[in-house]
Each structure stands twice: as C-alpha cells, then as structure tokens.
Amino acid sequence: MKNSKKYLIVCFLFIQGLLTAQNSEIDHAKIKEDMNLMIDNIEKYYAYLEEKRVNLNCLKQTYSAMIKDVNSEEQSVLFFESLINEFYDSHLNLGTHRPASYRIYAPVYAEYQNGQTFIKNVWQSQIEPIPVSLIDAEVLEINGRNFQKEIDEFPTYCNDKNDPEIRTWIGNKVIAGQRNQPRVLKLKLKNNTTTLLDINELKILDDKSLLNYSKSGEYGIIRINNSLGNSDLIKAFDDALDNLLDTKGLIIDLRNTVDGGDSYVARAIMSRFIDTAQPYQKHSGFEIYGNHEPIEKYWIEYVIPRGKTYNKPVVILAGRWTGSMGEGLAIGFEGMGRGQIVGTAMHRLAGAIYSFSYKHRDYNYRISREKLYHINGTPREKYVPKHKIVQTTNSEDVFMETALKLMN
Numbered sequence: 001m002k003n004s005k006k007y008l009i010v011c012f013l014f015i016q017g018l019l020t021a022q023n024s025e026i027d028h029a030k031i032k033e034d035m036n037l038m039i040d041n042i043e044k045y046y047a048y049l050e051e052k053r054v055n056l057n058c059l060k061q062t063y064s065a066m067i068k069d070v071n072s073e074e075q076s077v078l079f080f081e082s083l084i085n086e087f088y089d090s091h092l093n094l095g096t097h098r099p100a101s102y103r104i105y106a107p108v109y110a111e112y113q114n115g116q117t118f119i120k121n122v123w124q125s126q127i128e129p130i131p132v133s134l135i136d137a138e139v140l141e142i143n144g145r146n147f148q149k150e151i152d153e154f155p156t157y158c159n160d161k162n163d164p165e166i167r168t169w170i171g172n173k174v175i176a177g178q179r180n181q182p183r184v185l186k187l188k189l190k191n192n193t194t195t196l197l198d199i200n201e202l203k204i205l206d207d208k209s210l211l212n213y214s215k216s217g218e219y220g221i222i223r224i225n226n227s228l229g230n231s232d233l234i235k236a237f238d239d240a241l242d243n244l245l246d247t248k249g250l251i252i253d254l255r256n257t258v259d260g261g262d263s264y265v266a267r268a269i270m271s272r273f274i275d276t277a278q279p280y281q282k283h284s285g286f287e288i289y290g291n292h293e294p295i296e297k298y299w300i301e302y303v304i305p306r307g308k309t310y311n312k313p314v315v316i317l318a319g320r321w322t323g324s325m326g327e328g329l330a331i332g333f334e335g336m337g338r339g340q341i342v343g344t345a346m347h348r349l350a351g352a353i354y355s356f357s358y359k360h361r362d363y364n365y366r367i368s369r370e371k372l373y374h375i376n377g378t379p380r381e382k383y384v385p386k387h388k389i390v391q392t393t394n395s396e397d398v399f400m401e402t403a404l405k406l407m408n
Contacts, residue, residue, distance in 0.1 A: 028067050030360040031076055035063055038083065038365065041356050044294075047285060047371045048350055052087050058158035059086060074098045076361075082155045084365060088169040091324070091349040096363035099180035105258060105347075106176040106183070107202055109320045110139055112167040117147060119187070121320045121344055122394035125255045128203040132195055134187065134394055140194070141186035142174060150174045175199070207256065213240040216251075219407050220244030221400075223253040228261020228325045234268040241272055241310055249313040249407045252339070255399065258347065260324025263301070269329065271306035273314060273338045278303050280332035281380075282373035283352065300375070303336065314339035315403040318385060323347035327380055328372065334386075335375030341385040342403045350381040 039059055043049065063083055070076050077098045084092050090104055109121040117139045122130070139147045152161060154170045161167060177183040183199035207225035210233045214221050222240050227233045244250060270280060281301045286294040316339045318330045327346045333339030351368030358364070372380040387406060389399055 026071055026073075026076070027360070028070065031067050031070060031079070032064065034358040034360050035067070035080070035083065036060070037359060038080065038356075042087075042367060044288065045286075045354070045356075045369050046087070046092075046367050047369055048087075048089065052089070053160070054086050055158055059083065062157045074100065077101065078155075080365070082157075085154075085173070086156045086158050088156075088159060088166050089350060089368070090169075090347070091351060091353055091368050092366065094363060094365050095355065097179065100178050102173050102178055103176035105321070106172065106199055107204065108134060108175065108197075108199070110168070110171050110175060112151075112164050112171055115148070117151075117167075117171045121391050123204075123255075123319075123321050124391075124394045124397065125253070125317075125319070125399070126205050126321065128205070130197075130202070130394055132189065134197065135190075135392055137187040137189045137195075139171070139175070139185055140188055142177075143182055143184055144186075147171070147174070147185075210236040211240060213244060215244070215247065216404060218248040219404065220247035220250045221253065222250065224257055224326075226256050226259055228257050228265050228329070229259065230261075231265060233265055237269050238272070238307060242308070245308070245310060247312065249315070250310065251315045251317060251400070251403045251407070252333075253317045253400075254322045254326045254330055255317050255319045255343070256321060257326030257329075258321040258323045260326060260349065262325060263328065266325050266329040266332065267303050268306065270303045270332050270336065270338070272308070273310050273333070274303060274305050274336060275309045275311070276305065278336040278338075279375050280335045281328055282375060282377065283370050284373070285352075285370035303332070313407060315406055316341045316343075317399045317403055318343035318346050319389075319399065320344055320347060324349040324353075327383070330385075331374040331378075331380060331383055340387060340406065342387040342389060342406065343385045343399055344389050344391060345384050348381040350379075 039056060043056055070079050077096060078100055081094055081101060107123040107127050108119050110117050111120050119134045119137045122134050141147055142150055151167055151170045151174060154174060159166050185197045186194060187197055188194050209225055210227040210230060211225055212223045279300045280303050284298045286296055288294045314333060316330045316333050318341055322330060330341050334341050351372055352370040353366040354369045355364045355366055374383055389402060
C-alpha cells in the first residue's frame with residue numbers, strides 16, 4: 001500500500017511538472033512580447049524592408065490574433081518561422097528548427113511563370129545522376145496535392161502571393177518541404193510525359209573533406225565543399241594552391257557553398273591571387289544610437305595580399321547553391337579583376353546578417369542589417385555572371401565544360 005501511494009505521488013509530481021513546463025512554453029504574453037520585439041527590430045534594422053513591401057500593421061494584427069492558438073513549444077517556433085517567412089528572404093531565418101519546419105533549400109530550383117512552376121536548375125554537381133532530364137519540367141503536384149494550391153496555402157498571410165517573385169520563393173520553400181514530410185513531386189516533362197520525383201530519395205554527395213583539388217591537363221581545379229565557415233579551410237586551400245602553382249590556370253568551384261561562411265576565410269582565399277591591396281565588395285547600412293536618427297554609412301572592403309601570389313588566369317564556377325559568402329567570394333574575384341565567373345544566378349542571399357535575441361526564447365534570429373554590392377555597384381543578390389549558363393541538362397557538367405573552354 002505504501003509503495004502504491006509513493007507511485008501515485010511520483011506520477012502526480014511528474015504530471016504536474018509536465019503541465020508546468022507546458023504552461024511555461026505557451027505563455028501567450030511572452031510570445032506577444034517577443035513577437036513585438038522581433039517586428040520592431042525588423043522595422044528598425046532590416047536593410048531590405050522597403051523593397052519587400054510587407055505591411056507591418058498586417059503582421060502585428062494577424063500574428064497577434066494567432067497567438068491564442070499556439071499550444072506547444074513547437075507551434076511557437078513555427079509561429080515565428082511564419083512571421084519571418086513573410087519577407088520571402090532566405091537570409092532571414094531562425095537559429096533553430098523543429099520537425100515540422102521548412103527546409104531552406106532543395107536540390108532543384110524552380111521558377112513561377114504565367115500560372116505554372118517549372119524546374120530551371122538541378123544541383124547537378126552535388127547529386128548522383130538522375131535518369132530523366134528535369135530541366136523545364138512543370139511541377140504539377142507535391143505529395144498528391146496541387147502545387148499551385150500548396151503555394152496559396154503556404155503559411156504566410158501578409159505578402160502578395162500573386163507576385164511572381166513571391167510565388168517563386170514560396171514554391172521553392174514548398175519543394176524544400178517540411179522536415180518531417182515526404183517530398184514527392186509529380187512532374188510534366190518537356191516531352192509531355194509525367195513522372196514522380198521523390199526528392200528524399202535523391203542521393204546528395206557526402207563531401208567530408210574541406211576541399212578537393214585535381215588537374216585537368218594544364219589547369220588546376222579546386223572544389224570547395226561547403227566549408228567557407230571553417231577557418232581550417234585557409235590552410236587546406238593554401239596547401240592545394242601551392243601544389244597547383246605550376247598550372248596555366250585555375251578553376252575554383254563554388255557550386256557547393258550553399259551554407260555560406262565568413263569574410264575572414266573568403267579574404268584569406270582571395271589574398272593569394274593579388275600582389276597589391278584590392279577592393280572586393282561594397283557595403284551600405286545605417287548606424288543607430290539610442291533613439292537618435294539613423295545615419296547612413298557606406299564603405300568598401302579590401303583584400304590584402306598574403307603568401308605567394310598565384311598570377312595565372314582564374315575561372316569561378318557558381319550556381320543556385322552558391323550562397324552568401326560563396327556569392328561574395330565569386331563577385332570578389334571578379335571585382336578585383338582576378339577571375340571570370342561561369343554559372344547561373346546564385347542563391348541570392350541578400351546582405352550581411354546579424355543575430356538578434358528574443359527576451360523569452362533560448363534561440364536567436366538573423367536579420368540582414370547591411371546591403372552588399374559587387375564593386376561595380378550591382379547588388380550582390382541581383383548579380384548574374386557574364387558567362388551565364390542556361391542549364392538545359394542535368395546529365396552533363398556544362399559549367400565545367402564552359403570553364404575549360406574559356407581557359408583555352
């Protein structure tokens with residue numbers, strides 16, 4: 001009998017603990033406070049706010065009304081994700097995710113055109129071969145549901161889903177999919193046949209090394225494996241370049257830098273290709289102190305020479321999965337006059353991001369506080385390579401073929 005009483009007391013305390021934890025997770029007043037803080041920081045610091053044309057009053061009213069329906073910690077994360085997705089900017093994101101969160105990208109990229117969505121790029125350099133050509137295939141369904149309806153029902157409420165730019169962004173989020181859901185696309189191919197593509201079954205190449213390097217005839221090739229945020233890449237790159245100093249030209253493959261990195265590593269890489277200080281990127285932003293007026297500032301960032309200079313021709317490969325600092329590195333080489341870029345439009349992650357904290361959450365969120373530009377003044381997120389690739393196949397590496405032809 002005593003053991004039964006002890007068991008009941010333990011169960012009661014356990015359940016009480018769960019209820020207490022749940023109540024702390026779904027404190028609606030704290031969610032409201034953090035929501036207001038987040039919107040205030042976006043209004044105050046987000047460099048692209050005017051371009052996004054999102055009604056902040058709509059955000060405040062719509063999301064305030066939704067708070068009462070947030071009943072778990074996971075729902076609170078999804079609540080803040082939806083709010084940040086209103087700005088259709090993949091550089092705005094939370095520092096956490098949950099099983100029902102949307103991924104940031106998929107190994108295919110699609111564009112909305114005149115009421116339809118078509119696959120325009122495939123991450124050909126990073127996935128194992130696909131037996132059918134996906135380029136220009138229309139996306140009809142995802143997981144058995146009409147694709148355009150899925151865009152309409154995507155959980156944002158204050159942006160204009162009739163805008164082609166927004167529909168393209170949301171369409172790619174829908175394809176990227178929720179982390180705990182399948183991603184089976186029904187496609188209408190160019191030959192008018194239909195097929196199913198299970199994105200979760202595509203085999204992404206697992207590159208554990210920081211980079212790979214090799215030679216193709218008289219030319220060197222360095223492929224960076226999504227490691228621009230790892231400072232160990234500097235020595236690995238130096239070692240690779242030192243082994244390729246006798247080549248007649250160099251191809252640097254940035255098509256797998258989707259997670260970006262930092263300027264410390266990027267400047268170290270670029271510094272091996274110049275013998276005098278060179279500008280590589282422009283910045284603009286605002287400084288704000290207290291409640292004073294924001295003051296605009298504008299500056300140019302330079303690269304300083306380091307180590308033995310590689311002075312032969314350089315070609316940079318870039319694509320839809322060249323992201324953030326990968327984009328900065330590509331335009332930096334061109335801006336310094338030390339490389340030509342071959343590829344498609346890049347990931348188009350806008351600006352330089354800074355982390356902001358909530359008052360009641362143990363994760364942060366990131367906002368682009370500065371705009372970034374090619375040294376010629378082109379916004380980084382709008383840059384298109386001079387040697388533009390229009391991908392027509394996912395079975396051949398047209399990027400590398402074009403680079404080698406350009407070298408010759």
